[in-house]
Amino acid sequence: MAEMIPPKKRMQREQVPMPEQEPKERICNFKEVPLGYTQEQAIYEAQRCLQCKNHPCVSGCPAEINIPKFIAKIVEENFAEAYLEILKTDSLLAMTGRVCPQEEQCQQVCVLEKQGKPIAIGRLERFVADWARENNVHGKLPKMSKREQKVAIVGSGPAGLTCAADLAKLDYEVTILEALHQPGGVLVYGIPEFRLPKSIVEYEIKEIKKLGVKVVTNFVVGTTKSVDQLTQEFDAIFLANGAGAPRFMNIPGENLNDVYSANEFLTRSNLMKAYRFPEYDTPIKIGKRAATIGAGNVAMDSARTALRLGAEKSYIVYRRSRKEVPARAEEIHHAEEEGIIFHFLTLPIKVLGDDKGNVIGMECLKMALGEPDDSGRRRPIPIPGSHFIIEIDMVIDAIGTLANPIVARSATGVEINQWGYFMIDDNTKATTKEGIFAGGDIVRGSATVISAVGDGKAAARAMHEFLSSGKSLRNK
């Protein structure tokens, strides 16, 4: 067991930096960039935790993890118990440990944040998850005898998987219906291997299946069966099908051959493994100079993927300034280290092509920042006469997503708002049809993995309440 150190000494210690693959090396491969803490590093970092009584970090965690408790177990070198502690509330810990924006959640409210060195909670969570996987430590399995009530979960992304795991732990018979051939949703088609290795996604889904969750792939709710049909077969339904439709800028030239939505570009590379073409059959086209429009996490993922696939120059084109970039600080930092070139205050207005449909450039306007808009960020305003052309030969639109309508179209009585997202009760995630719940991006628009996890948990709780009071969709 590692030594407990006095609070004063804890405050003096600096945060343990994350070991990473060198930028020069990593832009030539798809291996994970952060390498993970060693056991010694994890203990040293965990010892810094003040174990404060009011533990603000816990209230900052949508997955409701008892953070001080698992950190204390790391200090005790009892990594298996640390794992079981996190697993109580978060079934996707190896993933949330990697892709959560901890700096805006648990770490933002950490007492040590005031000194600019919050506990690296995400890195510790990742360490614990990886240790358990490597050392074959598993969670307890629920009772084999299941309740009679059946639950359908539409979509196997972070919201669906979390809801499924929580309900399976409560002994419900849970079936996940996934449209693609592989479960995981955005975790497999969206987030690249170098940020979230697919073997880890597969592992955590396997653990959830062990709880008794049935995963049916190749099942498109909306066309294979409608939600209305599912209400005849299941007692409660959770709709977590993701935002799942690409958004384009609607500028001329956007349907030229080498213009991708980030969804298409990343799906080809991540889900279909186009980065291993022709061993895998799905192709992807890479230009010499790729422009990614937008500056969120998906944009960083796209620009960094283009670089790894062989683009000589990979640009991020963003209409606001550096200060407004919505991506995680860590992603921007990684992108810059890898040589991604940022064009800030730049608005694309036309993609230029030749007569074969190939992209040859992009016409842009320079922007200036005006007064703050509804989002509180300063509104970008075009500077008259500032037209210029960026020479590029491919474009990736990473400006967000829209609501995919196919699930909603098949769900009578489940109301959507003007943007096509399901309308829900914030606390219970209940839709306008009793017994049907919804969460994740099909409610929020493009948000984060962890907010989807939070929705999955809240919905599971409300569905348990609904079902344990004897209600069912099938009685209707």
Next chain:
Amino acid sequence: MYKVMSKEKLNETIYSMWIEAPEAAQSVQPGQFIILMIKEKGERIPLTVADFDRERGLIRVVFQIVGKTSEELSTLEEGDRLFSFIGPLGKKTEIGNYGKIITVGGGTGIACIHPIARALKEAGSEVISIIGARNKALIIMEEELIKASSELIVTTDDGSYGRRGFVTQVLKEFLDRDKAIKKVWAIGPAMMMKVTCETTKPYPVETIVSLNSIMVDGTGMCGSCRVTIGKETKLACTDGPEFDGQLVDWVEFINRLSRYKDAEKESWDFYHEHTHVCSCERGIN
């Protein structure tokens, strides 16, 4: 699941397969398509449904060898299983009694036309079907189309069977002769659909085409299949595959079909290097 229940070679390059897919077979409607993967490392390819048998839980697909995946698919035998089979996808054809209508099929488009013509006829429409190919050997599913239509006209470019000439010539004759015709369905290669739309343009008929864009997920997620219809961008997978042919931006559509031409060649070469199958044995010319 997804077992190949039967396989038939319709001509040198076109194959027909009945696939076991009970859930998709229950809900599929004319005009819809499916996406399949042969194996885990395979690509997802969309194929329009040629027929279905709800009782036995089967869906029939008809495909032509045009590249690596379609060639590999043709090597599967009865009893083999596909890695994945997803569907039905896309919107169904709006079936109804429209009086006298024409369906035009070219190449594997003949197979796509089949369930549509049959359903239209069952709904009371008088269905004139015109199918065409380069020569007699390339005409497929004639028997089925005879049953599915009120009248069938076959054309071949070389005159080796049926009427000599193109489907569009016969179509034009019908439109000149019979002003009661208000709807035409045309499914086939992009160029054939484009030319059909040019033929019907002067007439007061609606021309419906089915767009076989390049797709990945086929559920509206990726946008690979986007097409310009009128001034709007639409997704062939979820807004289509059927659209008003007069509104399609054909130049853009045909350009986008060639997006992976180089990669398709590379994939084909890679496959042949690794399978040691002589292309001449497989009837590729």
